[in-house]
Amino acid sequence: MAAARRAAAADPRAGFRRPAAESGPAVPQGLLRAARKSGQLNLSGRSLSEVPQHVWRINLDTPEEAHQNLSFGAADRWWEQTDLTKLILASNKLQCLSEDVRLLPALTVLDVHDNQLTSLPSALGELENLQKLDVSHNKLRSIPEELMQLPHLKSLLLHHNELSYLPDGFGQLVNLEELDLSNNHLAEIPTSFALLINLVRLNLASNQLKSLPADISAMKSLRQLDCTKNYLETVPSKLATMASLEQLYLRKNKLRSLPEFPSCKLLKELHAGENQIEILNAENLKHLNSLSVLELRDNKIKSVPDEITLLQKLERLDLANNDISRLPYTLGNLPQLKFLALEGNPLRTIRRDLLQKGTQELLKYLRSKIQDDVTSPNDEPPVTAMTLPSESRINMHAITSLKLLEYSEKQAAVIPDEMFNAVRSNPVATVNFSKNQLNEIPPRIVELKDSVCDVNLGFNKISSVSVELCLLHKLTHLDIRNNFLTSLPEEMEALTRLQIINLSFNRFKVFPSVLYRLLALETVLLSNNQVGSIDPLQLQRMDKLGTLDLQNNDLLQVPPELGNCETLRTLLLEGNPFRTPRAAILAKGTAAVLEYLRSRIPA
Structure with missing residues (x-):
């Protein structure tokens, strides 16, 4: 005393x-x-x-x-x-x-x-x-x-x-090891931060930063830097000299390129999704010998360099929703790769059904193609549901031979009747009306109910799901991402064969209750909405559900009972405001998260 x-x-x-x-x-x-x-x-x-x-x-x-x-x-x-x-x-x-x-x-x-x-x-x-x-x-x-x-x-x-500003004297806290400033209104960082030489974890996420001071590179002990959800257009080149850095989060900024990382030999995780990155260079990758997680989803990347195969410790690679048309087949030789996300790319050589079979099957396919990776530049790529319209003309060959009805990226407010008239008695399996200006689902889609199993209506302005869509009783794949949906009709319960549904980038505030009753569902993608809660007991009834993506929603808590959903192989929860599980647990993968949640269930 x-x-x-x-x-x-x-x-x-x-x-x-x-x-x-x-x-x-x-x-x-x-x-x-x-x-x-x-x-x-x-x-x-x-x-x-x-x-x-x-x-x-x-x-x-x-x-x-x-x-x-x-x-x-x-x-x-x-x-x-x-x-x-x-x-x-x-x-x-x-x-x-x-x-x-x-x-x-x-x-x-x-x-x-x-x-x-x-x-x-x-x-x-x-x-x-x-x-x-x-x-x-x-x-x-x-x-x-x-x-x-x-x-x-x-x-x-x-x-x-x-907080909108910080005292200039911050550098006096020389023994500081952990500093969390996330979710404030900071527009700049004091240059005195360079004096925080013992800092290990720095969280600047969800502020209003347009730049980082180059002197931040003086933080020689820094292992984790989180700059998610700011307004960064560039990253200081000196950042690449931070030899102790292990985790770098740059998601949801305005980056057009990545820096080179000549000195970041210990970097294990690089998260740069939801930016405007167009080019992924060999120089961005070749020094990252320790990298195990590379997340670049929702950018504008057009190609993947062969040097990505130098990342021999890579376990998770997320390239979803980019503009990638071709992958290096040698990607299949990465020995530690356990998770590969490629959905939402205009891939020419990989069928969509192959993408849905999971990472191991995809890697097996890539390895099988390594010897065949010599094609004529004049070869016409096969047309798939993900083929860009600029590369494929709508014709009877697509309808009769490929069973594909495709009318996308036309900025069209309606689908011309001629499209449906052309189908006649031909059974169409795949419909792609994505990237238009549709305000509603074309009513005539019901005419395809006896054959269609794959429908892509993504990137439109659709605010509700029509009854006509609910009559497509053979539907197995439904992509309706990037629209204005706030709810799903109860009539969707009739889609008893639906296996995969993509509802990302809509306006859902609650988990659509009808999904709980679609027991054939294997994949539910609901990222980037405003979902505030989920019912783990109803999710347990979905005994075929293997992938659940709830990233970037408004979940304030994760119910421990979710850990009992034993069929889940991929559970994505990053970018929500809950406090537990912490980021370190999320980074360990789905099995670790489920085990953690089970340990929190009251006895």
Whole structure:
């Protein structure tokens, strides 16, 4: 208690007077007694609007029981008990913290996350023993300069606040190892960040950054850098010299290219999806000997260099929704590759049904084609449902021989009747009306109900699914991504053969309930919507569901019971605002996530 006494030296009676009666909720005496013994006090989730004064004075004032009983056993000698080192005030209704926090100078951990704080007391700067400060999920607009005086601070969590600037003195926190500034309003980073040479994890996601200071490369200990969801158009070339960097997140920015990484020998994960990257060069890849995850989905990449086969430790490669028309067959020789996503590309040489068979079958196919990878430049590529319209004219040959009805990328508001008239009695298996300006599903599609099994209506302006679509009883694949859908009709329950549905980039706020009743579904792609919850018990009934993509939605929590969905082989949850499972667990893959969720199910 010596430290606490020194903090109150100005008041010689502090340790002996009884505290005056105070307003607000009282803290149970049992908790205070236990805290005097353990040095830890947890007051989270108690609806506190203010911190009772006797909490700040816990190591100064005579305990209540001392006024009632003057005989103490060895275990009750309060004057010999421990200074408070850990105080948890999370998930209350606190709007401010008292300057009296200085009366707890022995604190090493202070957790006040999930409150309503708009400012912090300058007295925090006097807590010279503080090692971890969590003030996330509040309403802070600024940080007191005094906070920069904490010499032993190792973890500072400021995410989910309203910060628009940071003090220039941030570089004084030289022992900082973890700094989370995500989900604020920051438009720039102080150059003094370069002095944070012991920083291991830096999270800048979901801010308003247009650039990063080149001096950030001086952070020689940095292993994880997250810049997701900003406005970055370029990345400093010096970033590529950060030899300790293991995880780099650049998703959801405005990047047109990737930097070269000559010194990032330890980089294991590179996430750069949802940018505007057009070219993937050999120079971007050839030094990344340790890379195990490369995520480049939703860009504009047109080709993949042969040098990608140098990434011998690559386990996950996500190239979905790009403009890739051809893959190097040698990709099949990557020995560790377990997950390969290619959907949404205009691939010429790989049939869509092969894409749906999974990574191992796809790699097997690529390996089988290595010897045949010599084609004439005049060879006409086969027409598939993913073939770009510029490469294929609509003709009777496509309808009669390929069973394909294709009218895409025409910017058409309606599909001409001539298209349906041309089908006549020919059975059409595949329909591709993607990348137009359709406001509704063409009613005449019902004329194809006895033969069509694959329908692509992606990249239109469709706001509802018509009854006519629900009559396509042989439908197995439905792609309706990038539209304006907010719900699905109950009539879709009639699509009993539906195996794959792509609803990404729509406007769903809830998981469509009818999907729970489509028991043949194997793949549900619902990324980039606004889904706030899922029903794990109903998902368990979908006993053929192998892939569930819920990335970039509004899930505030992941129900532990989801871990019981034993058929899931691919579960994608990144980009949601939930706190658990943490990113480190998500990065380990689906099996690890499901195991974690099962461990959280109440006994």
